[in-house]
Amino acid sequence: MPLISSGSKGVFVISATPFTESGALDLASADSLTDHYVAKGADGLTILGMMGEAPKLTQAESRAFAARVIGRLPDLPVVVGVSAPGQAAIGELSKAVMDMGAAGVMVAPPGSLSTNESIEAYYAQVVETIGPDVPLVLQDFPLATNVAISNGTLGRIFEAHPSIVMLKHEDWPGLSKISALRDAEAAGRRRTSILCGNGGLFLPEEMARGADGAMTGFCFPEMMTDVVRLMTAGETERAHDVFEAYLPLVRYEQQPGVGLAVRKHVFASQGIIADARIRSPGAPLSPQAVAEVETIIRRQAARLAHLS
Amino acid sequence: MPLISSGSKGVFVISATPFTESGALDLASADSLTDHYVAKGADGLTILGMMGEAPKLTQAESRAFAARVIGRLPDLPVVVGVSAPGQAAIGELSKAVMDMGAAGVMVAPPGSLSTNESIEAYYAQVVETIGPDVPLVLQDFPLATNVAISNGTLGRIFEAHPSIVMLKHEDWPGLSKISALRDAEAAGRRRTSILCGNGGLFLPEEMARGADGAMTGFCFPEMMTDVVRLMTAGETERAHDVFEAYLPLVRYEQQPGVGLAVRKHVFASQGIIADARIRSPGAPLSPQAVAEVETIIRRQAARLAHLS
Amino acid sequence: MPLISSGSKGVFVISATPFTESGALDLASADSLTDHYVAKGADGLTILGMMGEAPKLTQAESRAFAARVIGRLPDLPVVVGVSAPGQAAIGELSKAVMDMGAAGVMVAPPGSLSTNESIEAYYAQVVETIGPDVPLVLQDFPLATNVAISNGTLGRIFEAHPSIVMLKHEDWPGLSKISALRDAEAAGRRRTSILCGNGGLFLPEEMARGADGAMTGFCFPEMMTDVVRLMTAGETERAHDVFEAYLPLVRYEQQPGVGLAVRKHVFASQGIIADARIRSPGAPLSPQAVAEVETIIRRQAARLAHLS
């Protein structure tokens, strides 16, 4: 089973968690969704993140889902979100999924942290809890966590804990942070992998600033794999062409509370998952929103046809 | 097994959750702590609340602790906090603890709710999830939840859902809300039980405004049972005398993040629980804080001796 | 001097406030910027909003700037932001700018409001303070104010205060709110003008949902006037074509804390204002950001050339 490292690159798709029409975990759809991500070029998967409705799953469901996805991808890295209010739950789930073959775990800071020092102490606790051998992704997502982490704080955390090999970069605005992180590495700080979130809304710029790829869940993963590949190959203009073809939908999907419904709608309408259901709290797309998404996708298809 | 109702009165002590020195759940101390609460006059207990470190327990631990406390109190009502990010977890834990013999469950609103309408919709979901026969306590604690619930909103929720029989009142400042709630009942709204939180910091005034008692965890439960009894009996001056004897410690315990450490320190130093440990994140009392608490308790004992 | 009304339509550009290199108010640049907005088809202007750095101006500067812009536009409506922590300041500035010839004033709710009732009471106070004859714009911008206002609450406020003739719609996500507002009007509620903000990021969809136009400050105002005109004329596909040509920059400008620097950079680089300076706190664009903006504008120009 592969582990993530500070050299990890490419696109780790944040996987949705499919449910049946009755609201139960849909493991058959989990299989087909996983296969779809791989077919579109995913270099890895991240499961049980915020967009994976992790907090709405019971602990038994979380483990069942993780086991299914990890089991289906023996050769690809699967990162598992294990954020929880207490270290006991973080430790328990981390151990379980690493035993299943996960490539690493991801932890976002709890909203109660309010100073650089408290954030540093928190990640020290996490590393102590899960052990220094488990590859850890630090999720830096202030818009959701309400915790801002400065470049200096990230640096001290990275230096103190070599097992933190990756940053899920989701600060907003965050382009200058990527530059600051890479500048610090150029000046001697240990390198970490940086994969970017925010639905891919700034992916070309993020790659140009030094990101290693994306870790987010836009519903056409081929946009992300194409843009990352093209930017890596130096085909900047072509990368922007592809990105802009998808941008109206990327933008639409970025609406908080609407984005996940868009993703599941797109997957369900393509037959990739059986049902677009979101667990409560959470609402399906309204008919007007469905019409808007369909207009956007129709125009997107036309642009893509024109591109190729 | 008794159930709570809109006529419930008295003091429901919010129970701490004891851990051993190694951090494991300490069920023997749970027994002795439960016995202590009862010996000091508790009319009921509330477990797995915020001060019970509920979010830091695994699901298995939550159930084990609930089973132990409920099993030890066959004749007293035990309310169980079941707040969770998703309805699935709320439903699962509610069913489990009601099957064990709980007297009802308590749910605080998630921080994502931001309008009256969204709060009303949320409690409709909760009642649908747990079923209309399970007595429900609405925890109104804006300082912790960041969700303000107006008197009007409470009224619409109470009228729509008869199974919500009790308000855990913890708004801050909240005295005028008690008056508004009782005025609305005088004008025809269905009555609910109102038990007050905030560590008892306003208990005499809350009782005078129309509260039915307290639901909080001050480390000398006899303060709460005495004040509620005296206020109910119309012995207002004596109630204030008792209250004021304990007020310096009530105040000290109200410090966020310090209060639980004070409670566990007091219980451990009296031998009621084996260890004062708080699960991470969470810190023990500093030596200076221990000295401050000891000074306060020494002076408190002198005042109490003078009172009786 | 024209006043705004519930029938106001089109694009009210949120004006930046130019400063000289030394940080003083630059009234000459205010003139040229105002002329630029008008040349690009603005139907009105809004000044002293959040993006106009209003909180960073002294009261004397606010009045001087308002007098200059209002004086330069005798035939176009100018809305003035008058939000302030106390009613005294709101009343004072409102009276001053209405005497100058403003078309109306705009007030956002203070962050301390947390229930529907408190929001309704607040706008009743505002209307009482400024008088029922002053046309008022309610700015609904939860991401900045931290105050969510439900459709029902907006309806009660609109019905109670006929002088509130316009909603600056900036909820996020907010498309369904436009539909809900228009549905309520179809069912009998008094009509208000709805002009949308958020930098124009959803302008085609907002127009299709029933908005009357835009009130925001995207640095190419011709995008907004073209899209509003085309959507109004039923030329939906063409409207999307235009919108998508500008979308990469709209997206880039939406980064909090960066957007205003982008706007001022674009205006300054075109010679429309003398200096891109932002008052402290607030930072200029980094060289890397300047390069990103230039790439986006170069590609935007190519798309526009292709369009026409």
Place this chain on the structure above:
Amino acid sequence: MPLISSGSKGVFVISATPFTESGALDLASADSLTDHYVAKGADGLTILGMMGEAPKLTQAESRAFAARVIGRLPDLPVVVGVSAPGQAAIGELSKAVMDMGAAGVMVAPPGSLSTNESIEAYYAQVVETIGPDVPLVLQDFPLATNVAISNGTLGRIFEAHPSIVMLKHEDWPGLSKISALRDAEAAGRRRTSILCGNGGLFLPEEMARGADGAMTGFCFPEMMTDVVRLMTAGETERAHDVFEAYLPLVRYEQQPGVGLAVRKHVFASQGIIADARIRSPGAPLSPQAVAEVETIIRRQAARLAHLS
């Protein structure tokens, strides 16, 4: 005119701002209130703070009030709150009040600051704006500002800016911060004066931890001056006796949004100010609250009579 310094000690009372029944600034009452504070032993005054309703004053009113109070106290230090959203306003008001003879100015951090680095940069800006010769008080009040400042950050700010001579300590809980600050000074950090806020709720403990006094507005200033004097003299038990006599009212006054109404009610009922009016938004005490306060003060008087 005296200036504050890192050696300042004692009680700086946060002054209320009196208004007439019609809502205008009441400078005659400002005189009598100022005299009252001095008669009760105040070592200095702080005006235009949050509890002084500063944000509700116009700039002209702020200056008029400052001039009146400073003019009446030629021999006592008067600190003036100058917090504002922009540096321009901070600079303007600072210069004005220092020219009037203020002893220093006080600035709280704006809520937008979210990392140690941004807080440090902010105070560097402030010092640059007001000049390095103006004594500056850093107001550390996270509950109101939503900005947590660690001991380490305070240290870096103090070392970088010798003109910051005083900390208004209002962290919550904050006792351990006083100890940490004094420990750092013992280890070599430059000394600053620490005056504590929070209505005096922890004044004896704060003095024992190393505070130099209080800067807060409890409506019986003699409590603060007596406790600070007794603690300084080593009469700890007597200090606690005095403190506890007033504690029920200190507690009652600490209710957010109610406290200022209590203060003004107490002053008005004693004839110290002409009217208890609070500017909108802000409400007077309800009749029930008035009765509660009167009960508390009656019992307080009895305790005090017993003490002496």
